[in-house]
Amino acid sequence: MDPLFPALTSERGEALRFGDRSLSYPELASVAGALASRLNGAGRVAVWATPSLETAVAVIAALLAGVPAVPLNPKSGDSELAHILRDSAPTLVLAEPGARLPAALAEVPRRDVDVRPGEKDHPAEPPAEPDPEAPALIVYTSGTTGPPKGAVLPRRAVASTLDALADAWQWTGDDVLVHGLPLFHVHGLILGTLGPLRRGGSVRHLGRFSTEGVARELGSGATMLFGVPTMYHRIAEALPDDPELAKALAGARLLVSGSAALPVHDHERIAAATGRRVVERYGMTETLMNTSVRADGEARAGAVGVPLPGVELRLVDDAGEELAADDPEAVGEIQVRGPNLFTEYLNRPDATAEAFAPGGWFRTGDVAMRDPDGYVRIVGRKATDLIKSGGYKIGAGEIENALLEHAGVREAAVTGEPDADLGERIVAWVVPADPGTPPAAEALADHVAARLAPHKRPRVVRFLDKLPRNDMGKIMKRALSA
Template identity: 85%
Template structure:
């Protein structure tokens, strides 16, 4: 197949910037090329994925060398990290100089990445494997239902997703991307770091997300912002008192949110303050990107857009039969197939087999509805967000959005719990805007019922100081009290 980074030896401008440290394309080609030559016989390598130049260079070098890379979350607990290292069996770990590594990595050879050595040869760019099925990355899932599983992502999947997003987002070499996402997962690493490099554009990583950093970089010529809902919520909160932030966002070409649903309330606040609409996309570790609102399409709050080029998507019922109907009551599980899919779960043929339905359809476990024009709306996870109450199938996501539209609600999550009459009753977990004067359960139920069908109102409201979230800002419903 063609090289993953055709621009690596052709582009001349800035490729990567992390804080005040940067590499041009010639410098990146030299550093990564030299490192790739050292990795060609390494077998499989781990990458200590700090938000740094070294992490980006390490991954690019591994891809040039045709060596599968395993990004490691520096915040992983000892048990999880030990499992990942044991399962993936890397020969060494690539890291930034001076990084303190945990005991779980003590048995691995260590190779510090020197990004200052730009005297090497970029010739390794021509040594990439031709096989599109060659493993490129092994990215571990969150492990919410057991030990994390390593999703083996082939070169074909990375190229297919990034090229589909080029089409959907009109992504070019002129784009300069800003983000502050971690580099151990699909959103921050593949889309955020590798995406610009495949196009020949530039990425400016904030190191740590701040609204000041966003305003500075977008105000200094950056064109795109990638973030997760937690980041956009902080932006929405800051906008009323930060005219420079509003001006910077207004000048961006594209604002993209992913990894979880962006509440409609935050959509509207950002649009009102900046005149710019955030667009959403939908993907997961095993599938990379499946859908997106297109740059030339309608930015529709609460929707993740249409299937990307090359991606087939269907909704199925509990019998695995395709749901033909559209509309808010036609809830089904999303299944996808296409060149964007992973190859297997490493060392888990049983899990790999059970992940696919007949015909090669991947079972995402995400529940959705579909508008008449094909726009997909995620309503939750099959395991935690599909509530069967009073004979209805109800997605938790639309109730959460309705709750967040209430001025007395800062955060909200919705789950179901057993009910002898309804089968399951809807439970709202609410972080009030004013803890001293929270909205009553009756007020919130009436608020939901006024905007949605009456059977979707919460029967129970429980108040919390904060909702449990993971590193990406996703609400961890299994960690709610009593769950």
């Protein structure tokens, strides 16, 4: 296997920039190489994943040393953090100088990451590239169905995903990526930080997302933007009053959204204001990336594109039988297999075995439909977003998009709840555009029925001040139901 970061041996320019601090490729090679020489044989290392230059250097150093890195969310609660530490048993925690670590980390030896170039011992020659199956990262899932599970991501999964995205997005070393995503998750860390470095390009991390930061960076040489739907919603809201933001987005080569479905309404508002369409992709911690709209393809609102090179994808029914690929009305669970998959859940052979169907197919738990040309449309999670009402299988996502097309709706989520007659009834959770005069519930139900079908109309509408979201901007539907 080739090195994960071949450009580290080059004399290329800026590799990483966080705020007003940056490292060139030779500087990154020096500081990460010096730290890597101290990590050899360290076992697993935890990384206190603040949005900082130190976090990026720590992860790169661990990968150079062939040591699995465990990114830790700085916002994790005490019990969740204690569980992750017990499960992964890191021998060391890497952190930026001055970062205050919680009591749960008190027993783990700490090493501050020094990113000052020119003040390192001469870095030792990096070891040979480890086996492709060697663990690169252990990334913990969100824990929606119990304590978080550590997905062991091998080096071949990281490399294959980034190379497949390079093919789909025509991603090269000339690209400069902007993002403000957290670095404890695969979107911000693997795609947003390691992805540009594998290509020999550059990363500009905003530290904290802002539309001003997006406009500044895209207006000064950056070519790509990665974000989640919450970020693009804020962009869509700001565009009418910010011509500089519109100009900067119009000049970008690629705008990418992921981690959750981008509402059609925001797609259309951004396209109308900038002439640029947002590209969506689909992945998860255990599989990294599965599908994407290609840079040379049609950015179709509500669709996450086609399977990436090397990735096989199928839809199956409740019995696990494969659905016909040419049936656009078929709704089924997505199963995938390919070099992008994780190896196992750490210390959980039972959960690992349960996650796979015969033939090596990973059960994603996501439910989708497929257009005749192969474009995949996610309609939600099997556990929370597939509503079985009156004999129909209904995806929550299409109802949410329909609600968001109503002028009186700012945000919307859809769930199902038990109903003696229908089996489940559709419940809409709505944040009104004007809290003082919310739209009538019946008007919203009629709006959905007119756009989709009568059996997809919400039977209950509940108004909220805001929807509960996690750090990646995903709506926490279990919190709504509770």
